[in-house]
Amino acid sequence: MKLNLFFCFWLVFFSKSVAQSDLSTQAFGAKSYGLGTIKIFHQDAWSLSNNVGAMARIQTTEIGIALDQRYGIQELSTSAIALILKNPIGNLGFSISKQGGDSYQQQRLGIGLAASKGMMHVGAKAEWLQTYIEGFGTGNALLLSFGWLAELHSKFFFGAHLTNLNQATLSRESPLKIPTLLAVGTTYLPTKNLELHSEVEKEVQSPPIFKVGIQYQLERWIFLRTGLTSYPTALYFGIGLYTKNFGLDYALGQSSPLGNTHHLSLHLKR
Secondary structure (H helix, E strand, O other), X not given: OHHHHHHHHHHHHHHHHOOOOOOOOOOOOHHHHHOOOOOOOOOOOOHHHHOHHHHHHOOOOEEEEEEEEEXXXXXXXXXXXXXXXXXXXXXXXXXXXXXXXXOEEEEEEEEEEXXXXXXXXXEEEEEEEEEEEOOOEEEEEEEEEEEEEEEEEOOEEEEEEEEOOOOOEOOOOOOOEOOOEEEEEEEXXXXXXXXXXXXXXXXXXXXXXXXXXXXXEEEOOEEEEEEEEEOOEEEEEEEEEEOOOEEEEEEEEEEOOOEEEEEEEEEEEO
16 A cells, blocks of 8 residues: 555656656756756766766866756755766766755766767766655666767767666566656767857657757856757756866756756866
8 A cells, every 4th residue: 555655646746847857867967957958079077867878978087066956945955976987988977966855865976987989978877766755665666777868070970868778667576667767869069169059859748848048258267158958948048167187067947937047167187
């Protein structure tokens, strides 16, 4: 009985929050959020979670820390840490993230590998996702994902990321599947100071999510961002401050009537 209640609770919560806040599908890093949760292109500490294929283009060892606060709800807030190790054979990535409070929690542990071959950059990752609801139980699942990024031109990129390609369920006892999410995106770099991004995300049981994002480099160390998502409709703004080995990003998301989200992340390079 308790197990059935757990699944019923999860189904209701899951259907309302998965598009933007579930650990298995959400974007990571304030840079991504500042661009409207764009995931496919950027090569940073959060590539392992956003598009593991893009991780192959990272040229240094990098560590990142991120904090997200959504709608003033503790159970939807996230903290995460990621580490990318540069390797001549293929870049290795490790990540840990946690969402929720005492009554509801999700935790995610990931490891991935990405390598380049000519204009193609491909990667794969495995993640352990654990969900806990106080009084109802704990579900554990292994998720396998694959991503790639193609450099079709020095100014044009096309890529995709498939999350949970093995269609894992919430736990061995549950028939409820964790979302299998396909994201496809393009990036155009018309000038050295400007980035134009577009993406489409689709999960079987949800409408497609359309995204557009723009980044403009105001100064050598200042980046301004904005982006828009279609489901739910949300507008994002962001700023990034960068030195050679350090970066700080902040993003604000506005989604009525849900409220605002705040995203902060930093990274260190070696």
